[in-house]
Amino acid sequence: MAPHAEVAAVTDTSSVVVPDPILTKGDTHAKFTFDDVLPHRQQSEPVSTIVAAFSSAHMFKSKKSANKPKARKWDQHFSMESRSRQPSSLKGAMKYFKKDTISLCGGLPSPDYFPFQEVGAKLPVAPHFSQDELAETAQPFSAGKFDTLSGDSTYDLQIALNYGQSMGPGAVLRFITEHTEAVHNPPYSDWDICMSAGSTSALDISLRMFLERGHYVITEEYTFSSAIETVLPIGAKMLGIKMDAHGMLPDDLDHVLSTWDEKARNAPKPFLVYTVPTGQNPTASTQPLQRRKDIYALAEKHNLFILEDEPYFFLQMETFVSGQTHSVEKPFKPAPVKDFLSNLIPSYLSLDTSGRVLRLDSFSKIIAPGSRTGWVTGPSQVIERFLRHAEVSAQTPSGFSLITLYKLLEENWGHKGFLEWLMFIRAEYTRRRDIIVNACERYLPAEVASWSPPMAGMFHWIKLDITKHPLYAPGEMGLQKILDIEHSAFAALADMSVLCAKGSWFRAERGSDTELFLRLTFAAAAPDKMVQAVEKMGFALRREFGLEQVALEHTQNGHTNGHAK
Amino acid sequence: MAPHAEVAAVTDTSSVVVPDPILTKGDTHAKFTFDDVLPHRQQSEPVSTIVAAFSSAHMFKSKKSANKPKARKWDQHFSMESRSRQPSSLKGAMKYFKKDTISLCGGLPSPDYFPFQEVGAKLPVAPHFSQDELAETAQPFSAGKFDTLSGDSTYDLQIALNYGQSMGPGAVLRFITEHTEAVHNPPYSDWDICMSAGSTSALDISLRMFLERGHYVITEEYTFSSAIETVLPIGAKMLGIKMDAHGMLPDDLDHVLSTWDEKARNAPKPFLVYTVPTGQNPTASTQPLQRRKDIYALAEKHNLFILEDEPYFFLQMETFVSGQTHSVEKPFKPAPVKDFLSNLIPSYLSLDTSGRVLRLDSFSKIIAPGSRTGWVTGPSQVIERFLRHAEVSAQTPSGFSLITLYKLLEENWGHKGFLEWLMFIRAEYTRRRDIIVNACERYLPAEVASWSPPMAGMFHWIKLDITKHPLYAPGEMGLQKILDIEHSAFAALADMSVLCAKGSWFRAERGSDTELFLRLTFAAAAPDKMVQAVEKMGFALRREFGLEQVALEHTQNGHTNGHAK
Structure with missing residues (x-):
């Protein structure tokens, strides 16, 4: 096993990189912050290093969380499919597992038959994130088969490469739980987390949890094409709500629901809302806080359940200024974590007093799509149903993804380094946004093309x-x-x-x-x-469009150099 | 990037380890063998190294395959859900992609924002597979972001860690296609392959492709619990066929179908058979060739479609001899590949003259469950429907799994090394089977416990x-x-x-x-x-059971040493 470069000795309760005093202080009486992570870990049970051990966000969330009210119950709203799911017989046997138990129960192969002596990666040390710096400063991390036995780590190949529980391995679930609580601070107590094999898989599972054939799903007028292609074969229909540059219009949402006619529509009043609140795909619209509050109030009024799909949450940008391009300092200098977090528009999860939101997070847009790893956060009753479906579909994210993310997040970056990485890619996407919008201003014919500069995400939506x-x-x-x-x-x-x-x-x-x-x-x-x-x-x-032509300046097809007509 | 230890220079058409003359020769006129891999590659198009490139088994299978008859069509049998699936709009745009195209189409992040300079693994060199040898002889392999640009490899991190097509990346799909054709030689021409995020996900997709609520799925009387837990919430029912130590009984299967009464059963005559032919879970029953032929003939007679779930196919064992334990030679000496392959009972895929089998292969039991990677092989019409669902669920296996499997299979072992690994774990499982069955003979009370020694797989089924x-x-x-x-x-x-x-x-x-x-x-x-x-x-x-007691010999609970009553 390669040494843990730069990181203090990894022990079970302190393997996260020690939080820095620049981390947000906030109101420590009311809210769990990143400063609370280490003391909380030191008072908590260690992560289980048994293969396929059960875990839950409840093991890792703060004590502060326990005093909040409980989420509503959704028994009447689960689909026939979801209601009929039973826990896995084999996974249920784990409750008979004691310290000296010899298991002849689950067909978990011996780690002797995993043909990997070690897996590893060269990872950037925060905040040296640029490609140029990466080549110079990336540090090797590696995982062996039995690192947990020597106490060197809380996660190793014998665990990662075997079968695991569908909520994810404790060592990774702990990091995600801490991150989720410190960023979103859900206002009810019994929220839980299940890891997913990416948000596409999570969406498929989430939809089947609530939809019957013929039902409607509410969404923005224009929405993620893959979501449409997931909903329709299930036999449900998409219902598009009018939108502006700030997303779904509450008035139209209220109107549609208030005037719902079950007979005319041949369907019950919708229950499920699918929304991408930040840097929406495809329109790049981003709902400001007041818009989110208005929509949440309508969810309360009409008893809606919100699927908050948020791959671009951390890619919220500064306002576009025509002709300017935000530069990324070289070397990149991260802002204080507190400032970064306080500038993000709060999530639906953070507004969810009733427990009527299932938030879909993904590593695809902030680490790598090929990780096929994400997580969902919501009321424990909903997470339990989600878990039951995950057990008989994708099961878990890949162990190769999980061990690499563990090395990156837990043993290399820690929470602070991860947030600094998010600041870095946000700065890079802001720079790219500036470049494309400036290019559009310069080159697209204003007579036919118009847009609002994106405030988040990866997309620019052009009206012709x-x-x-x-x-x-x-x-x-x-x-x-x-x-x-x-x-x-x-x-x-x-x-x-x-x-x-x-x-x-x-x-x-x-x-x-x-x-x-x-x-x-x-x-x-x-x-x-x-x-x-x-x-x-x-x-x-x-x-x-038959407009007066302007010669190309830079490409091989262009012969003149000027911006002449 | 670390050097490719032991392997000849990796180029696009020869990156597989050169086949050895001990590989099976067979009838080269009729059948594609492992000896044909290298010459076939040299005559074929190279693997695409474009990010998210389309590929298909049709690009990699032998010319010999083309002369066979085509599979039957199954249009009338797809479920409502499956029939209504449309191709992904965004993935369809790829057909407009030309060499000099600049894509502003798909939201594929720039590889500059993947925080991995390199990923790698220490891998066993065939045939040095045992844990002791692994520590001594494992060789480092690594993948960089842009190895394909330098021509060092056909797969790298910029491809593996971005979005990809759901059939899998060409570099891995090629290896799997060659393996599948050389091992199974499907007797029709238009078979195709789609990679899966493990067979659990593949089974979920396969069932939804054919089942409506109320339908029956035929299977063995005792079957994989997770399959039952997947079928029931979909609203379908399991129908168990009587079995013996050789699996499902053809007579009972024929009887059930011949006497099917749609009214009494309130369901159409079953179409789908789910079977684990080799080392069945849980009974360890293994269908001999004649049993498979008989069941296939009934599939032809009653127009059945077979889901062949085969995680244990390569774990077929020699016959158990009481009191003996097969040892694994140290160092392990592989048999000639030809002998290994010719001793395996042929798969349903290899008997499938009509194209009515979907075979589920998995790396879980032969490499590692945590890879969450497998593949399905069947008629291209069925694979196309499978692909459509994969696109909106698990999408693809993890890129971390895929790049590690690529390094292991393609750049380290090659086909021969992979088959030698399979011989090694088969030998290990045979040794373990011997140990447990001998222990059962010695310690279990014959008055109440009985069994047939397993001929394949991981399980031992005890009747009380x-x-x-x-x-x-x-x-x-x-x-x-x-x-x-x-x-x-x-x-x-x-x-x-x-x-x-x-x-x-x-x-x-x-x-x-x-x-x-x-x-x-x-x-x-x-x-x-x-x-x-x-x-x-x-x-x-x-x-x-209130039988006369025998004191424990070896455990702390036992006080005497003998086998006394």
Whole structure:
């Protein structure tokens, strides 16, 4: 086993990097903060290092949490499928497990037959996060089969590479529980956490927990295409609520629910809301705190349950200023954790006095999509049903993901380093946002293209004025005509070697399009390529809409150098 | 990036370890063998190294495969849910991707924001597989972010840690396709493969592909408890076919189907068969070739579709000889690959002339459960529907699993090394099987306990004669009484610190128990612990059944040393 570079001796109760005094102090009487992590661990039971040990967020959350009221019960709202789930017989046998028990029960292979002597990774030391620094300063971490036996660690390959309980291994669940409590401070006591094999899997499970065929799911007018593609085969329907740059409109939500006619709709009044409150996919809309409060109040009024899908929560940005690009200091200098956290718009989870929110967190956008690892937080009754389905589907995230995340988060970064990493990628995404929006201002034809600069996330949502398109014919704009125009614009860009996403893919009520949108991401391409692509887009859109042409400045297709018409 | 120890320079078409002449020759005109892998690769297109590239087994299978007949079509048999699945809009956009395209389409994060400079593992060099040798001879392998750009590899972190297509990355799918074709040689042309996030996830997806509420799934009388727990919440029912030590009885299967009464059963004639043909869980029964042929013939007669769940396929063992324990040579000496393969009972996939089998393979029992990685093989029409569900559930196996498996299988072992590993663990499980069965012969009371020695897998299935139990009352043996006796025996063992699994957990038609069984695994505990546990079981069962007691020989509870009564 390689040494734990830079980290103080890892013991069970102090393996997290020691919190720094710059961590948020907050109101320590009322709220668990990152400063409380270490003292809390020292007063708590150690993490179990038995293979496939049961654990729960209840083991790791603060004592402060216990005094809060309990969540509501949702018995009447679980689907037939979810209600009929029984606990796993084999996993239930674990309660007979004593210290000296020899188990001939579960078919857990001996670790002798895992062909891995060690797995490891070279990991960045906070705050040296940039690619240039990474090559110079990344430190090796490794996990052996039996690190827990020697007391070197709370998690090793014999645990990570065997079967495990679906809520996740205690060593990782503890870190996630502490993070979740210190960031979101759920206002009820019996919240719990289950790890997920990514939020796509978590969404599939969550939907099946509540939906019957014919039910409606409320969401934004435009929503994550993959969510639509998950809901429809289950036999449920998407119901799109009107939105602005601040997300779903409470008035429309209230109107739809207040006027719900079960007979006319042939469906019960909706119960489930699916929303991406921050940097929404595809529109990049971000709900301000008051909007969230208004929607939560409507959830109370109409008895709704909210699926809060928040992959972009930590990618909240400073306001875009035209012509400016926020730079990322080299070397990157993190802000105080307290300032970072206090500038984030609070989550639904943090407003959830009744226990009517299931929050979906994901490592995909903040660590790596290939980790296929996330977690869900919500009332323990709902988490228990979630767990039952996880046991007979994805089971758990990969042990290779879990051991690597453990080494990264618990043994290398600690909570402070993780938050500094989040500040770093937020700064990088802000810089990229600035670059793409500036490029759009410069190159896209203002006569037909408009947008609100994104305040979070990875996406930029461009409205094209369909009435300006040569094929536009007032009074004859059926769906097919709109989709034809959209495809024509999409293909014009593809011809110029620029791929973007069609707005219609994200239309919650598929086939109800009346307007024209394109979604761009600023997450993927290199900054110079993004600018080049937007310039080509401008060229293609001018041609597509029959506007006066502007020659390309920078690409091989352009022959002049100026911005001449 | 660490050097590729022991392996010839890795290039795209020759990165697999060069096959050795001892590999099976077979009939090279008719069948693709491991000897054909390298020449086939040299004549084929290279693996794509674009992030999230589409791939398919059709890209990697042999030309020989193309001349076979096509699989049947199953349009009428897909469930409502499965039929309504549409391809992912965003993934469909990839067809517009050209060499010089700049994609602003999918929200794939830049690899600059994956905080991993490198991941790696220390891996055993074939055939030095034992724990002792591993510590001495394991070689380091590592993957960097951009190994494919330098041509050092066909798979790297920028691909593995980003989003990917659900069939799996080409670099891994190619290895799996070659393995599957050389081992199983499916007798139709249009078979395809989709990777899975483990067979538990694959089973959940497969069942939803074909089942409606109220339908029946045919299986063995006793079957994998997790399969039962997956089927029931979907609203389907398990139908258990009588079995012997060779698995499901064809006569009973034929009888049930031939006499099916839709009205009386309130369900259509069953279409889906779920079976574990080799080392069945829990009974360890293994279907001989003729049994498989008979069942396949009935599938043809009654138009059944077979889910072949085969985690233990390579754990087929030599016959148990009482008093003997097969030893594993030190150092382990693998047999010729040809001999190993020719001694395996052929799979249903290899008998599947009509394309009515979906085979579930898993790395859980042969590499590590924590990999949460497997694959399914079947008719391309079925694989396409599977893929559509995978896209909106687990998506793909973890990239950390995939890159580690790639390093292990493709860059370290190659096909030959992988097969030698399978021989090694088969030998180890055979040794463990011998130890537990010998211990049972020695310590369990023959008056009440009986069994057939397992021929494959990880489990040993013990029948207890319920009529000998003190609580047995002829004519009054309702279900509750049987479960009470079972629990009493289970608890008697748990009191002696031995955990085993109750037979009733595996009863396909839950609550129809008439007999008493216990399932033991020989996979988990150390051999001396297994023997100790079986001795304690003998003690506990004698007490439980009121038999003359034999003192314990070896444990702390035993005071005498002999085998005295």
